[in-house]
């Protein structure tokens with residue numbers, strides 16, 4: 001009999017996703033450009049399962065029941081266009097082709113538009129959760145036409161992580177919206193990773209703490225409603241792990257250069273284009289850019305001295321490093337707030353009609369940014385679907401008001417000590433700007449009118465004004 005599900009691309013994600021589908025009762029057929037990998041998989045992880053291999057695409061489509069449900073899990077970019085071109089001639093009315101990779105959302109937008117004239121459906125689906133999530137249940141963000149989604153709904157609902165209020169997958173919206181939401185998810189992820197790295201740097205360099213001591217603090221944080229999350233959990237593990245060669249903290253042996261594949265950049269570019277304010281996320285992206293300038297930083301350290309490291313109060317491990325925790329909590333909340341605001345603005349601009357509570361819901365399990373906070377985020381957008389910024393929701397506002405002094409103290413201390421805390425300081429400026437009813441941009445307007453006759457509005461009179469400033 002024919003297989004229920006087809007997978008193209010036996011990378012780490014593809015392998016695990018097909019095992020997941022098979023475990024959930026969907027017999028599968030796999031195809032990989034390099035056939036040796038297919039053979040290897042079928043002899044190894046894929047053996048003794050309802051999974052068969054296909055040598056070429058003709059064989060692949062012949063082995064699938066109709067309408068065919070085919071997931072491409074391959075390198076983003078031109079590889080996707082190449083595979084679409086190769087497989088299109090074999091697809092028939094009603095078949096569904098899904099791109100589960102980290103494609104740029106505009107590429108997906110273009111592909112959906114191009115392929116809509118063909119008879120088969122095309123879905124751009126963000127997948128989060130890494131290898132383990134792919135196997136055990138990821139969070140999935142499918143976008144495209146609603147009818148195409150309906151044809152894969154039973155499959156993805158079974159494969160996804162399950163949380164108390166359902167599977168971590170839902171129809172996101174039209175066109176490239178699924179990949180857009182995945183991009184913003186990754187932007188938030190960049191933010192939280194950098195925030196935890198800043199906390200580590202302060203505990204190490206100001207607090208003089210060992211990996212194990214820091215891991216103990218992360219364990220305390222992970223037990224709180226505000227910080228309980230996958231990323232805090234794995235940070236504890238990373239800090240606790242020793243180098244088997246000499247028993248020292250392994251993390252200290254790792255080169256301080258962080259890689260990136262594009263999603264953080266696309267989040268920030270989209271935010272700039274749409275006029276959304278995402279300084280915490282931008283700071284995390286720039287943190288990676290700076291980190292990659294290792295040779296320059298080594299030179300500059302000899303030339304630019306700044307101040308010597310001065311100890312300041314980070315709190316004690318007995319109280320969970322209270323001020324530092326304030327800084328981490330508010331910066332994580334700011335990352336989510338900025339990501340959700342970007343989604344809200346993009347939804348209006350691109351007619352995505354995104355349902356923000358559902359997006360928070362599908363991020364609660366399986367994905368890299370899963371956290372207990374997402375329940376609060378879901379509640380906040382359920383209570384007010386038009387909420388302009390998460391931080392003014394009553395529960396979040398109370399957190400901001402209570403924790404802002406701690407964040408300020410940490411940023412001030414880090415500034416005096418000459419230790420970079422780009423996410424903490426950007427978050428502080430973000431919150432302080434957002435909560436300031438009158439900002440100094442009146443003076444910017446005066447300058448613009450002075451040099452370029454750009455005119456200005458007044459606070460005390462209606463109308464448009466211009467002054468001959470230099471007369």
Ligand code: NDP
Nearest residue numbers: 009010011012013014033034073074075076079101102130
């Ligand atoms: P890779 O990104 O390493 O992709 C490997 C697969 O792509 C292989 O099957 C390879 O085939 C295939 N491939 C590459 N170029 C072509 C081409 N021109 N034509 C046909 N096939 C091609 O694997 P991953 O599993 O890491 O990622 C797959 C996708 O999922 C990527 O878009 C990635 O960004 C995304 N993703 C990855 C996550 C992760 O944690 N790794 C998490 C979430 C999403 P061959 O064996 O012949 O080289």
